[in-house]
Amino acid sequence: MNALPFIKMHGLGNDFVVLDARQTDIGLTPEMIRAIGDRHRGVGFDQLLTLLPSRDADCFMRIDNSDGSSAGACGNGTRCIGRLLLEETGKATVTIDSPGGLLQASRADEGMVTVNMGKPDFDWRNIPLARSMDTLHVDLTVESAGTTLSDPVALSMGNPHAVFFVGDAETVPLHVLGPLVEGHDLFPDRANCSVASLREDGSIRLRVFERGAGITSACGSGTCATYAAARARGLIDGPARIDLDGGPLFMDMNDAGEVLMTGAASYSFTGEISPEMLRARI
Known part of the structure; x- marks a missing residue:
């Protein structure tokens, strides 16, 4: 060799x-x-x-x-x-x-x-989920260290994602709750866990626990999933800046519904x- x-x-x-x-x-x-x-x-x-x-x-x-x-x-x-x-x-x-x-x-x-x-895929079979459900409001709750995550959006951006919209992403013990979401039996292929909070200026603060890697300073597919989830829930309706631990990504969607991600x-x-x-x- x-x-x-x-x-x-x-x-x-x-x-x-x-x-x-x-x-x-x-x-x-x-x-x-x-x-x-x-x-x-x-x-x-x-x-x-x-x-x-x-x-x-x-x-x-x-x-x-x-x-x-x-x-x-x-x-x-x-x-x-x-x-x-x-x-x-x-x-x-x-x-x-x-x-x-x-x-x-x-x-x-x-x-x-x-x-x-x-394009983001919200079909439960393609994410995949273990059973049929509304992927914009998934019946999933995890709790630990006095913090609860619930009601995520589930979707695929080529890999499975669960996106939780929370009041303050900074305070979530992601190192504890991320593995519970990743390995939950609802996700037969495991899942990436994102916690996102919307700011008054329209930007989004995001932290991600990646399937197979743990907490990373930035997750591109997780950012795309979070942007698509926020648009699907009507929380945003145009381009957005999403701030991760490592810095910002700039997100948009074209007329075909495809997610465009720009960054370093x-x-x-x-x-x-x-x-x-x-x-x-x-």
């Missing part, structure tokens, strides 16, 4: 290791993914993004969580891969194939990247993963 080149990137602190397997198969295993994701003995990441060849797009983006599980969507990661491909190809717009479908990324003002994340996509560093480290963990 040879040393494995990688790029480290982040979107508002939601961090990624990017591997390029468009020319050579890497043969990733869950054990290798967990080894690379180890923040003490590996590189560390919220998600591992692997570029693969695609006949329908500029590349296929495989998404793996730090616990070795796979993911269907990653909005911040899509912006990062979008930046890589925009710079590599010189195009104004690139297409990224993903487990959640084809996504388009394009250049935006001030060095940011806009990604069309597609940043390089951290490049390097090589040693064969010794991978062999020790396989």
Whole structure:
């Protein structure tokens, strides 16, 4: 096994290791993914993004969580891969194939990247939920540490989301309640848990517990889900700024009902993963 080149990137602190397997198969295993994701003995990441060849797009983006599980969507990661491909190809717009479908990324003002994340899906079967119910007002309550979360919106943005609108997102013990939502039997594929509070100026404060990764400084698909949920409930009706721990994302929806997300996509560093480290963990 040879040393494995990688790029480290982040979107508002939601961090990624990017591997390029468009020319050579890497043969990733869950054990290798967990080894690379180890923040003490590996590189560390919220998600591992692997570029693969695609006949329908500029590349296929495989998404793996730090616990070795796979993911269907990653909005911040899509912006990062979008930046890589925009710079590599010189195009104004690139297409990224993903487990959640084809996504388009394009250049935006001030060095940011806009990604069309597609239409939100509120059908309980496609999220999926364990049983039929009104996905705009899901019959779900979790409670711990004297705090209760209830009445979420459930939807898919390529992966399952439960969005709770609360008075103050800052005060929610997300490290306790997030795992209860993620592993609830209502979500057979687990779910991302978002807590959002609307501000007087029309912006939204958001915190997310990501399925397979825990609390992250920013979650792109969670931000898209929160924006779509707020529009579906009539809480907002136009573009919105959503503030996460890592910074702001700027959200909009086109006439086709597709969610548009604009934000930063940043390089951290490049390097090589040693064969010794991978062999020790396989």
